[in-house]
Amino acid sequence: MTASFPDPAAVVPLIEDAVMAPSMHNAQPWKFLYRPASGLIELHGDPGRAMPHADPDHRALHVGCAAALFNLRVSAASAGWGADVRLLPDPDDPWLLAAAGLREPGPTDGDLATLRPAVRRRHSSRFPFAEEEVPPALVDGLRAAALLEGCRLAVPDAWHTDTVLGLVHDSEHREEMDPSLVAETMAWTHAGTPDEQTRPDGIPVNALGPKPSGRGGFVRDFGRSRRVPGRGWATFEQKPQIVLLGTSGDRPEDWLRAGQALQRVLLQATADGLVTSMTSQPLEWPELRWTVRDPGSAMTHVQMVIRLGYGPQGPATPRRPVADVLDIR
Template sequence: MTTSFPDPAAIVPLIEDAATAPSMHNAQPWRFLYRPATGLIELYGDPARAMPHADPDHRALHVGCAAALFNLRVSAASSGWGTDVRLLPDPDDPWLLAVASLRESGPGDSDLGTLHAAVRRRHSSRFPFTEENIPPALLDGMRAAALLEGCRLAVPDAWHTDTVLGLVHDSEHREEMDPSLVAETMAWTHAGTPDEQTRPDGIPVNAFGPKRSGRGGVVRDFGRSRRIPGRGWAAFEQNPHIVLLGTSGDKPDDWLRAGQALQRVLLQATADGLVTSMTSQPLEWPALRWTVRDPGSAMTHVQMVIRLGYGPQGPTTPRRPVAEVLDIR
């Protein structure tokens, strides 16, 4: 019996879902190629959207693309399709990050499909959260989500959290002293109102959130280096809830697993009523990154610091049209 694969029009919603994934500075550094005859969806990294100063080895680019890959898996499952994924299938083409083969849905795909409702609801929130504790059962669910993708999620204790907060602030000061990093960040942010935006990517001004009053926050301030009329101040939570997502290795395949685990954790958190944001500043400095991890943990390499809790949802951020990120052959 010959399998009939979806026609190109049916793939468009899957790619739209995939493209809602988070990426560094919302650069959306992915391209998809669909082959209707074989049901293959190829995922490519886009070097034109790389961050040569903040992400010279393309670690964050791989993580963002893999988050989009996980969204694709979820969207396919909700549409009745399973996906068999191969990471880095062509050693001669390092920008071909993964291939997803569509197949008839099986029993193992149902859990992915249940996350679909969270795909469009998940937005990074750079606003203050409450001090309310997160139930242990929800944290356990996120740990399990990371394990399903071959990664680990650690909940740091008070001293470790304070260490990470110090590293976040240290990295902020380092960035301020590096004109090339400041310029790179500003190139991916919008200074005007959403109505004045002209590009379908980057961080819009309404997603910056308020300026931080005091030292408690762990949110990246995309408006730190420019004056934005009308932007207010707010006190962020003094004891933020953070979790660390990590891997035992630190190669491109590890980054791709981490990106899928990241998105699975974010979608699980969203489904459980939590809001989230991510911080990568200390991970962008080799001298700081190794100190983010707990030396007593089996997690050798931290791939993302995730802030989570209860608070306002972040706004939607602009997305590139499907025509820019999807080719059909």
């Protein structure tokens, strides 16, 4: 019997969910190719949306694309499909990051489908969180979510959290001293002009959040080098709750696993009523990145710093239309 695969129209909603994933500076560096005859969806990185200064080895690009891949898996499961994923399937094409073959659903796909409502609700919140502690049971659930994708989630204690906070501020100052990095960040930050109101990528003004007052906040300040009229100040939580997502290796396939684990953790946190934000600033400097990890931990390479808590849900950031990122062949 000939296998039947979704027609292109049925794949469009899957891609609409996939592109809701976070990416560095909201550059959305992905392209998808659907092959209806085989039910195969290819995920390609888009080098035209890479960050040559902040992300020269494309680690963050891989992480963001893999987060979109996880959203695709969730959406497919919700639509009644499973997906067999192969990472880096073609050694001769490093920009072909993954291939997902659609199939009949399996026993674990139902767990993925339960995360579908969180796909559209998850937004990065660059606003202050409450000082309320996240219950250990929820953190344990996030640890389990990371493990399901082959990664680890570490909860740093007080001294380690202070160390990471210091590294975040150190990396901010380093970026300020590098004109090429400042220009790259500003290129992906909206200034609030009428033309940018309809821009389908980057960080819009309403998503910047307030400027942090004093020493505090793990939030990347995209308005740091740009004057934004009407943007106020706020005091962020004194004891931010962070977790570190990491891997044992640091190759492209590890980055792709980390991106899927990141999105699974973020969606689970959203489903649990938490709000989140992320920072990779200290991870963008090789001389700082190794100091982010706990030397006593089995986690060798930190791939993302995630802030958890309770507070205002961040606004939705723009997304490119599916027509711009999906090809059918």
